[in-house]
Amino acid sequence: MNLKQQFKEGLLTKNPVLVQLLGMCSTMAITTSLFNGIGMGLSVTIILICSNVLISALRKVIPNQIRIAAYIVxxxxxVTIVDLCLQAFLPDLSESLGVFIPLIVVNCIILGRAEAFASKNGVVASALDGLFQGIGYTVALIIMCVVREFLGSGTFGGGILNGGEGIRILPEGVPAMLMVMPVGGFLTLGCLIAGAQWLVKYLDKKEKAKEAAK
Amino acid sequence: MAEPIKQMKNPKYFYELTISSSPHAHSPVTTQVIMRDVLIALLPALIGSVCFFGFRALMVTLVSAAACVFFEWGYRKIMKKDSTVYDLSAVVTGVLLAYVCPVTIPYWMIIIGDFFAIVLVKQLFGGIGKNFVNPALAARAFLFSWPVVMSTWVKPGFENAAGIFSTADAVTAATPLAAMHAGSLEGVSLLELMVGNVGGCLGETSAVLLLIGGAYLVIRKVITPRIPLAFIGTVAVIGLLFPQGNDRITWMLASVCSGGVMLGAIFMATDYVTSPITKAGQIIFGIGCGVITMVIRYFGAYNEGVSYAILVMNACVVLLDKVGRPRKFGAPKKEAAKK
Amino acid sequence: MKKESTFAYVLRLTVTLLLITAITAGALAWINSITEDRIAAEKARKTAEALSAVLPGGGEEVDIPAVDVGVPVNRLYKGENGYAVEVAPSGFGGTITMMVGVDLEGNILGVSVVSHTETAGLGAVAGDKTSKGEAFRGQYVGQSGELAVSKDGGVIDSISGATITSRAVTDGVNAALALVANMG
Known part of the structure; x- marks a missing residue:
């Protein structure tokens, strides 16, 4: 596995949100302010790296028949460790992400990567896979957050900047409230997926043209 | 009829082939003719609206129609597709969206609604004939991003009217629907309700003028009265059976004439693209719209349910099209029943 | 590879899963012991904050009298100057947990929303720290008796576009007033 390839897959061509369409529940629900997106993305990335490493290390010990049970445990x-730590050290983030932190347990990205990658590859490769997939997830979430927060609340950096209120870009009364509601999540995700597909095809074409030139 | 195959790449050799089985009957009825008829049918309500709410009503309608045409043209241009501006469907969408908004809506807001209707709801799904919900109603639902604007109603009458450029001096009032939602119809006579001299969305208030437009469409055979009758009939029956206030007959008439029932039933539920083809399907579609409308009015937090009722039923059209499909010519009855 | 007997195979499955579960549980217990105190302290701080916002000087939790006030009452605190009641009326999107401070004469000292699930931008204003939210909650201060929103003929101006939420908050305040009136 080469590093560049893995990075590109995590970020774009096999992006967990935009291409694999995994973890939709949290993607729709929490992407309403930048703080949420970064917090959720980092939490998932940390859990993904840890679980990938451990599962990869244990891949020869865990018998095939009970692997799913073992992975979930x-x-x-x-997830519980991260949840407890957030509650203790970052209570504000823990409150705004609410039930979605415990729900990472059933987030398909984690189990999906465990099953598809960590159970077949070495520890280092799995750790990198966890990192890159996590980055891909985080980047997708942050883009969704920025777009939805801008259109729906008219602010940037809600939860972090300007004492938590975010920097106001659009005046009160102009932003479309529906964009921070679930409807807006679907609309934004749809447009984002279309954009990602276009980018994948565009890069593909460029690469082919390059090869042909050779 | 099959899609005409166009070879536009080299205009020098431009020709158009239509591949379909016989009969090759030619019909003068094109999309453009149908849409023109719909626009003519919408005209009385617009004139009424100007009388009730002032010239801002006309301006909002014109801006909305122009914006829709612009977005339709712009999208097709950017995506390098044939222009569909001349079929007038974008104009109809623009006018209908204006009709379901309050007259005080800011122009920038209705333009956002037009963008949503044309680009997101209609063109992204493939343009005319491919959208699965009514663009104007979907845009209205989106415009509820600004709930305060979308539920501010001016009092009818020229002296209360909102200015063309500013809405500051408009006199607001509760609509008959709000009164009905609170308990019973008060302060407005049934006659006023039918004429449309009451508060409400720009083009929905006048039952009589909308019915005139509907009659024109039926005579021109643009629509069949099946869906409107089923829709309005269901609303009437539910209003008659379960009145919430007033006496039964008043409540029934008020239910039918208030809010968007007439506009929705005649002009929106009958949209070719988003309503069923089969007769049975159309009747179920109309009844479904009526039931959902009344359920939302009776039990919902918001006092009007016509737009959501039609949107929900739009989503069911795929299934309703399977109901009452005619038997294939020559096919045995049993097999048809099985299918 | 040597063929494994069924017994050995089942044993291997069981022991592996048991070990994984046991180690995970152990790790969790350890983390829990570290974070437990901090989480408890954080919760206590939050409650104290909400309490002192509506009841200056804070108060001690006391038993809730068995009176039906129409709205669930979670907690009751008694302070020097009055009471703070945590009530949970039903709003538009679910339960609104809110703290209402009432002085000994039955006047409202303050209202604060602890948690809610109202619509963002509309009902959520009731719990916002923005000027709009402060203004809405501020209306209750100093009021007494039976309150109602202006739409129902009362003095409370509802949040625009969120009559249901405003009614719910008013219900909660009324319940708190009724409970305290009952305490004498």
Whole structure:
């Protein structure tokens, strides 16, 4: 596995949100302010790296028949650890992400990567896979957050900047409230997926042209 | 009829082939003719609206129609597709969207609605004939992003009217629907309700003028009266059976004439693209719209349910098209029943 | 590879899963022991904050009298100057948990929303820290008796576009007033 390839897959061509369409529940629900997106993205990335490493290390020990049960126990363990730490050290983030942190247990990205990658590859490769997939997830979430927050609340950086209120770009009364509601999540995600597909095709074409030139 | 195959790449050799089985009957009825008829049918309501709400009503309608045409043209241009501006469907969408908004809506807001209707709801799904919900109603639902604007109603009458450029001096009032939602119809006579001299969306208030337009469409055979009758009939029956206030007959008439029932039933539920083809399907579609409308009015937090009722039923059209499909010529009855 | 007997195979499955579960549980217990105190302290701080916002000087939690006030009452605090009641009326999107401070004469000292699930931008204003939210909650201060929103003929101006939420908050305030009136 080469590093560049893995990075590109995580970020774009096999992006967990935009291409694999995994973890939709949290993607729709929490992407309403920048703070949420970064917090959720980092939490998932940390859990993904930890669970990938552990599952990859144990891949020869865990018998095939009970692998799903074992994976879920490991993932649930890490999720609970992150949940407890957030509650203790970042209570504001924990409150605004609410039930979606415990729900990472059933986030398909984690189990999906465990099953598709970590159970077949070495520890280092799995850790990198976790990192890159996590980055891909985080980037997708942040884009969704920025777009939805801008259109729906008219602010940038809600939850972090300007004492938590965010920097106001559009005046009160102009932003479309529906964009921070679930409807807006679907609309934004749809447009984002279309954009990602276009980009994948565009890069593909460029690469082919390059090869042909050679 | 099959799609005409166009070879536009080299205009020098431009020709158009239509591949379909016989009979090759030619009909003068094109999309453009149908849409023109719909626009003519919408005209009385617009004139009424100007009388009730002032010239801003006309301006909002014109801006909305122009914006829709612009977005339709712009999208097709950017995507390098044939222009469909001349079929007038974008104009109809623009006018209908204006009709379901309050007259005080800011122009920039209705332009956002037009963008949503034309680009997101209609063109992204493939343009005319491919959208699965009514663009104007979907845009209205989106415009509820600004709930305060979308539920501010001016009092009818020229002296209360909102200015063309500013809405500051408009006198607002509760609509008959709000009164009915609160308990019973008060302060407005049934006659006023039918004429449309009441508060409400720009083009929905006048039952009589909308019915005139509907009659024109039926005579011109643009629509069949099936869906409107089923829709309005259901609303009337539910109003008659379960009145919430007043006496039964008043409540029934008020239910039918208030809000968007007439506009929705005649002009929106009958949209070719988003309503069923089969007779049985159309009747179920109309009844469904009526039931959902009344359920939202009776039990919902918001006092009007016509737009959501039609949107929900739009989503069911795929299934309703399977109901009452005619038997294939020559096919045995049993097999047809099985299918 | 040597063929494994069924017994050994089942044993291997069981022991592996048991070990994984046991180790995970152990790790969790350890993390829990570290974070437990901090989480408890954080919760206590939040409650104290909400309490002092509506009841200057804070108060002690006391038993809730068995009176039906129409709205669920979660907690009751007694302070020097009056009471703070945590009530949970039903709003538009679910339960609104709110703290209402009432002085000994039955006047409202303050209202604060602890948690809610109202619509963002509309009902959520009731719990906002923005000027709009402050203005809405501020209306209750100093009021007494039976309150109602202006749409129902009362003095409370509802949040625009969120009559249901405003009614719910008013219900909660009324319940708190009724409960305190009952305490004497």
């Amino acid at each position: 490991i993932i649930a363990g890490f």
